[in-house]
Amino acid sequence: MSDLSFFHEPRSVAVIGASSDPEKIGGRPIKYMLERGFTGRLYPINPSRDRIQGIQAYPDLDSLDEAPDVAIIAVSGASAVAQVVRCAEVGVKGCVIMASGFGETGDAQGLAWQSEMLDAAARSGMRIVGPNSQGLADFASGSILSFSTLFTEQPPQDGSIAIVSQSGALCSVPYGLLREAGLGVRYAHATGNDIDVTAAELAVEVLKDPEVRLLLLYLEGISDLEPLAEVARVALEADVPVVALKGGRSEAGQKAAASHTGALATEEAVVDVFLEKHGIWRARSTGDLVAAAPLYLRRERPRGDEIAIVSNSGAICVLAADAAGEEGLPLTVLSAETRADLTAALPSFASVENPIDVTAALLTDSSLFGKVLPILGRDGGVDACVVGIPVAGKGYDVERFARDVAAFEADTDIPVVMVVPQSSIARVFRERGILVFPDEAQAIRGLAQYLRHHALIERARARRVDPGGRAHPDGPAVTLNEAESLDLLERIGVPTVGRVLVGSSDEVPAALERLESERLVVKGCSSAITHKSELGLVRVNVDRDDVVRTTEEMIAILDGEGVATDGVIIAEMVKGRHEGMLGARHDPVFGPVVMVGAGGIYVESMPDVRLLLPPFSFEEAKAAIGELRIAAVLGGVRGAPAVDVDAWAEAAVRLGEAMLDPALGIRELDVNPLMLLEAVDGRGGAVAVDGVVVRSAAAAS
The missing domain is CATH 3.40.50.720 (NAD(P)-binding Rossmann-like Domain)
Known part of the structure; x- marks a missing residue:
């Protein structure tokens, strides 16, 4: 750059x-x-x-x-x-x-x-x-190379926020929302078609400014990965959070993006994983892009994600607690000392449990917020506060409320968000730099973004982030048959089922001597057929005495289909407690992508998957598995034993390493099912019983 x-x-x-x-x-x-x-x-x-x-x-x-x-x-x-x-x-x-x-x-x-x-x-x-392009604007130097009308409607004010967007409108709209909230903006760049200078390049340039403390990005396409990875790297070094909004989450959105800027739309699930891995928060709307901006401008960084809720309304306490549950934000369990101090400070009929309802006594005692918040600040378990005032006005000392909340924020490292639906009351708090939302759901969502994003940033700092963008294996591709696919899986370190490939029924007796299982699986093998069960090419629970006959039937079916016959696989019968799957492919932009998910016959109709971008650690693989819907039963429920999730995660890591090896030339890979075995003393195993691998022809030869 x-x-x-x-x-x-x-x-x-x-x-x-x-x-x-x-x-x-x-x-x-x-x-x-x-x-x-x-x-x-x-x-x-x-x-x-x-x-x-x-x-x-x-x-x-x-x-x-x-x-x-x-x-x-x-x-x-x-x-x-x-x-x-x-x-x-x-x-x-x-x-x-x-x-x-x-x-x-x-x-x-x-x-x-x-x-x-x-x-x-x-x-x-x-x-x-x-x-x-709508143009570029630097409000510090006065270099306004832009024709945006918003600079007339909302006069500029220099600040610590930078906006870089591939869209003119999605540069102006965040700018207008931020200025309406009283926040200053230093840069407002709208790049357009990006035929040369990209939004990512300009983002790196603005991150060189030590006054920038928040970067907002709008992207319609990602055609080159390394510049965006460089944005993330520079942002982490500069300790500047990056919030990105990317259009094209739907098929219709991808078509609209292409017609707007000619941008390359990429698979959105991969975009999510890439941004998360690099510490970039992905917003889902323009409102989400700017909602938490005042929190990001705080010099202090959040220490955790446990929150306390305070209001003069029991209903707001309940609704805010519900919203926190939906966002996965835990409520702090207040210490005995904190509860004792709250009991001394509040009326006898007030709640001293979290959420804290100070009741309508606030109308006659304007000091209650000023008493309660410092007590919460001394509780080491409180990482952030939500303060709700659903109704105020004549008779309420709103100025004192705002003064007490602002003093609490200034004296502690604990962020506060307000829930104030009355615009005239909200204005009093905003004038003191306090973030205010009109309802509890928006307040909790904005706070959750801020707290979770900083956790994301710390994880990105801790891991070895690879820039990605590996070149796709060149040349023609070949699909391996199942026997070859399982052999390659075994070679790269993914445990596979015991098996023997036979060319005729005459080879069956020798094969059976190498297999210990009393019940077997017999499958026709041909690289020309990937969905074998639909053709009757899979027989399970076959008795050893029936293997010869079943093998002959498989060969007859393959001959009848007129495809190249590579033989018949005789495999040991493996029954897992649950079925998982592993998959991998090369994305044209992001390079290798690994998938973990629930396996079985419904994998396409009811997908339950998470993606990983190699290289990734065992801990990251295990965390991805833990986010699956099926994860709820993997640890064992209603007396059923747990399965060996560690073995699944280890297999995923081996697959990720293999996808980075150009000598293997793997283009696509599918393991379904991966049998998840019962864990005994913590270990049991995960076994691939079926697999399909597509490799570059040069590597396969």
Whole structure:
């Protein structure tokens, strides 16, 4: 990634297509920079004007005494292409192209124009933001290379939050919400088509600013993994939380993203795992993107996720406790000392258990919050507080409430969120920098995000994070038959069922001597058939005396299907307490992906899976298994014994290592079922009884 600082502090900016009308696209950047005190040189370019918005205008770039650091391209179509080419020729460092109608349309002409601009930029080393870009804004330096109308509707205020978005609207909307909440924004960057400078590159650039304490990202596609991994790495080093909103979670959303920016939509479950592994919180809506912003700006970091709830309403206490349960936030079990102190501070009829209902006594005793919160602050089990005031107004000393809450936050490292539905009352708290939500569900969700995100960040710091993006195995692929697949699984360290491959019924007696089980499984083997049970090619619980006949039947079925026959597998009968599965594949963007999940015949119709990105640890694999719905029964229920989850996790780790080995050339792999055996003294095993592997032909040979 090259230095992009000239976009933030350019010594000079040319606006090509400059307008005297400050409300037009070619006029707004000039207006904003004049208003924000931009100290560099401004060059409006317009052949039909001598002066624009009070400053000298120029007919073209060649009329300037210098090559500007940055050029804003506010003309469209072929004119935009010609101006970009000329910018590259005269030595401009970077262009911001606001025009649309290029690669995002899928039109051949638009794609050809993009290529022409990129070629010109590559020859000179010029960098391009856009096209189809709303522009970049640095409110600290006054470099407003943007035409966003929100900067007029919500006047800028410098702050510690950076927004980088592939969409103009999803840059403006978070900006507007943050400013409406009274929060300052330092950077508001909307990149557009990302044909050269990417949102990830700009994110790394803003993270170099030591004043940035929160980065908000909006992504419509991820076509190159390493820049986003670099964002995460730099953010972790700078101790800056990153919250990302990515469009395209649904099939319709993926199509819309492609038509908007031409972005590559990737499998959303893999995106989730990648972001989580790198300590990036994935928001699910614009509201979620900004909801917890004030909490992130705190200098102190949360110490845990146990919360205390305080309100003058019993109903709010109940509803907030319900919301906490749904979000998985535990309520602190208050110490005996804390409860004794609360008993002394509160009316006799108030609750001193968590949630704490101070009752309507708050109306006559305005000191109650000021008494209760410090007591909770001294309880080492309280990591955060939720304070609810459903009704207030005349007769309530709201100013004192706000003063006491603000003092508590200032004196402790414990974050507080308020539940205040009345806008006039909420304003009093917001003016003191306290985060306020209109209802308990939103308050708990915002607090949960903040607390869980910091736990995510600490896990990302602790693990060895691989940048990912491994190259997909090249060349043609071959599908191994089941015998070959099981052999490869055994080779990479995944336990497999005892088995023998025979070519005819004459080989059965020798095979039976090598197998100990009294009951056996007999399966036809052919790389041309993956769903054998549908053709009657799987027989289970076969008596040893019936194996010869069953083998002959398998060969007859294979011959009847007209497929290449690789033989018949005779395997020991393994019955697990539960059935799991393992899978793996190469994602075109994220590289190798490993899947753990519930196995059996319903794996496709009722999927219960979690994904892992290699390399991952045994602990991470076990945690992923623990998140499955089936996990509730793996430890044993109603007298049933537990299964060996550790063996499953170990097999997943071995598979992850194998997917990173280019010599193996594994493209896809499926183990279903993986028999999970009863754990005796903690161990029992996990055994693959069926498997399909697709490898690169070069590796297979």
